[in-house]
Amino acid sequence: MTIQFNDETFRDDYTFTNSERAIKRFPFPFHEDSYMYSVNMEQHQGGPEGSIYEKRFDVDEHYISEMKDRALVLDEDPLRCQSLPHMTLAGWDLLELIMVSKSEDYPDLFELHRDGNNWHWINKPLGIEQKFVFMDESTLPYGPMEYITRQTQGDFALLDQRDENLWMDAGTVTTQADWSLDFDIGMNFFEWHAPVPLAAEMGVFKRALKFLLNIQQGMPARRLNWTMTVNPLLDTSPENYHKWGVQKTTLTPENVGQKQYLRVELQTFFRLPRSNGMVFPIRCYLISLEDLVTIPKWGRRLHRVIRDVPEELATYKGFIDNRPLIVDYLSKFDDGAPTSDGVWPD
Amino acid sequence: MSAGTNKIGVVVTDIVPLNELVTRFKFERADGGLLPTFSGGAHTVIEMKDGETTRLNPYSLMSDPADRHAYTISVRRDDAGRGGSLFLHKNVRIGDEMVISYPVNLFALDLRAHKHLMIAGGIGITPFLAQIKQLSATNGRFELHYACRNQALGSYVDDLTTAHPNNVHVYFDDDGQALDLENLLDGQPLGTHIYICGPKGMINWVRDTAERLGWPREAVHYEEFLAPQSGKPFTVKLAKSDLEFEVGEHQSLLEAIEAAGVDAPYLCRGGACGQCETDVLEADGEILHRDHWLEDDEKESGKKIMPCVSRFEGRIIVLDR
Numbered sequence A: 001m002t003i004q005f006n007d008e009t010f011r012d013d014y015t016f017t018n019s020e021r022a023i024k025r026f027p028f029p030f031h032e033d034s035y036m037y038s039v040n041m042e043q044h045q046g047g048p049e050g051s052i053y054e055k056r057f058d059v060d061e062h063y064i065s066e067m068k069d070r071a072l073v074l075d076e077d078p079l080r081c082q083s084l085p086h087m088t089l090a091g092w093d094l095l096e097l098i099m100v101s102k103s104e105d106y107p108d109l110f111e112l113h114r115d116g117n118n119w120h121w122i123n124k125p126l127g128i129e130q131k132f133v134f135m136d137e138s139t140l141p142y143g144p145m146e147y148i149t150r151q152t153q154g155d156f157a158l159l160d161q162r163d164e165n166l167w168m169d170a171g172t173v174t175t176q177a178d179w180s181l182d183f184d185i186g187m188n189f190f191e192w193h194a195p196v197p198l199a200a201e202m203g204v205f206k207r208a209l210k211f212l213l214n215i216q217q218g219m220p221a222r223r224l225n226w227t228m229t230v231n232p233l234l235d236t237s238p239e240n241y242h243k244w245g246v247q248k249t250t251l252t253p254e255n256v257g258q259k260q261y262l263r264v265e266l267q268t269f270f271r272l273p274r275s276n277g278m279v280f281p282i283r284c285y286l287i288s289l290e291d292l293v294t295i296p297k298w299g300r301r302l303h304r305v306i307r308d309v310p311e312e313l314a315t316y317k318g319f320i321d322n323r324p325l326i327v328d329y330l331s332k333f334d335d336g337a338p339t340s341d342g343v344w345p346d
Numbered sequence B: 001m002s003a004g005t006n007k008i009g010v011v012v013t014d015i016v017p018l019n020e021l022v023t024r025f026k027f028e029r030a031d032g033g034l035l036p037t038f039s040g041g042a043h044t045v046i047e048m049k050d051g052e053t054t055r056l057n058p059y060s061l062m063s064d065p066a067d068r069h070a071y072t073i074s075v076r077r078d079d080a081g082r083g084g085s086l087f088l089h090k091n092v093r094i095g096d097e098m099v100i101s102y103p104v105n106l107f108a109l110d111l112r113a114h115k116h117l118m119i120a121g122g123i124g125i126t127p128f129l130a131q132i133k134q135l136s137a138t139n140g141r142f143e144l145h146y147a148c149r150n151q152a153l154g155s156y157v158d159d160l161t162t163a164h165p166n167n168v169h170v171y172f173d174d175d176g177q178a179l180d181l182e183n184l185l186d187g188q189p190l191g192t193h194i195y196i197c198g199p200k201g202m203i204n205w206v207r208d209t210a211e212r213l214g215w216p217r218e219a220v221h222y223e224e225f226l227a228p229q230s231g232k233p234f235t236v237k238l239a240k241s242d243l244e245f246e247v248g249e250h251q252s253l254l255e256a257i258e259a260a261g262v263d264a265p266y267l268c269r270g271g272a273c274g275q276c277e278t279d280v281l282e283a284d285g286e287i288l289h290r291d292h293w294l295e296d297d298e299k300e301s302g303k304k305i306m307p308c309v310s311r312f313e314g315r316i317i318v319l320d321r
């Protein structure tokens, strides 16, 4: 399978598009007609052929353009990529995990040749060829985490584990759904989750932490999260809220189908072998309502979910003001027919 | 999902008796591939088919974490134990196939430390061997204080003092040599972390002394795997699985649950990690808590048990499993 990479933007003129193939493989997150916050973890050991779950690090048609967007964000704001001094080993862990996974999963796109610590990495889509010495930072143009995350879609939170907690001590975060690495760096699991409503009361965080601490080498896990974004904007960061927040007011009944996007995060969780740390890659997938409703089951279901989510959740996810517009639009694609269980199209 | 660990099929490729008590075993992948890298302090759980019983015992990995060709462990023969170490010493031969778990680390280095101060007693030396290799490769600063009975029983004393003459200090009990702990802890630079692995008495001594001298709790790390102990047989009922069976004299409660075909969580099998924690619904008798995990009030409440090491004496215990 060769991937046709799009040439598109996630800012200004927003030329981002999803091909028909990308629509079909979109990670629709709702397995029933309502939504309740839950930890919903499962093993990340592959998935249906062609789905975004199949490979350890999914590469899709947006790869090259997303990497260009990341470079722009990092140019403007270098603090989006930070690593506390003790996290360098975890950075090498991450570089190794991604290079090994991508070269095994996409041999036509990526190659890794290893001779002891002398490594040779070839990234064909981005036109990169790099010979370097594994564990010797001076042989790479950036630190190991920054080097590899400039070549991998998704945000990356690199965590240290100590005192039975996880600490956000490094990361590359340029496509986040309204959270800030610069604010969260150095925080533990409970501190960086502090603003989530409702869920804390349910004690889900304690259980989630216990689950995460239990993730061992060779047994990665995954879950989905979702929100709504106006325009196909990757960088919805608090740092830039003044730029994107106002876009939420530009929705009209005429443009809501094109401008309103469902934003789904595939969160994966890997134990890192050399540092005993963890990495949480957070991969963002965007789909316009207009494209989403081409799958009739998804159109019906999204209407019911958005209509019925509790007010606090709609506020937290930032679409409370636009909910009437969205529900109005989606209602046209909901004929009231029953939907089948599970996330897949009928 | 037992503890979320993957298994690896391995072959025993070397067995080296080090002294009258300790033997070293080397494992390589049965399929000829490479083993996962790991971090210093990690252990692997080794499956042993000992006649009717399957034993799963944790052993610290002592080989270089970056060496993916083989893992090595060192096992001290415990003549009074239930048989895991005896099985390895007596029944395992070069060429045997065995199953081990992916590495799991419950005794990791704190990579923020400016200096790693290691205190080992006896066979407790093994996790430090891997940690020292890891630190040597990354120019980490460490100092090891290693107490053992005498020269003959001091596993790896010569290797360590040859490789790291300035960082390794050895104390032979039989020669009356003893660690001057207060002095040692007193003179440490800011940002030092302490790691202890050895007999219970030693762990408590170091932890108590450090606490008294004002060391922060997060800077003191220790690992003590308890071996499950034999005891009187008892009856257990698993409410969710709707099963009732007997736990044998030389079987742990966790082993009995597994033998009944129930997939129960675990990581360390030594009362340290907390993964096997199970709710007790009813107990007509007394729970014999032996773990390091539950708080004292939880133990007293009689509502929780760690089946990897704890037992029960009485008519019947009912578990939420």
Ligand code: FES
Residues within 6 Å of the ligand: B265, B266, B267, B268, B269, B270, B271, B272, B273, B274, B275, B276, B277, B291, B293, B306, B307, B308, B309
């Ligand atoms: S398995 Fe670790 S405490 Fe029981």
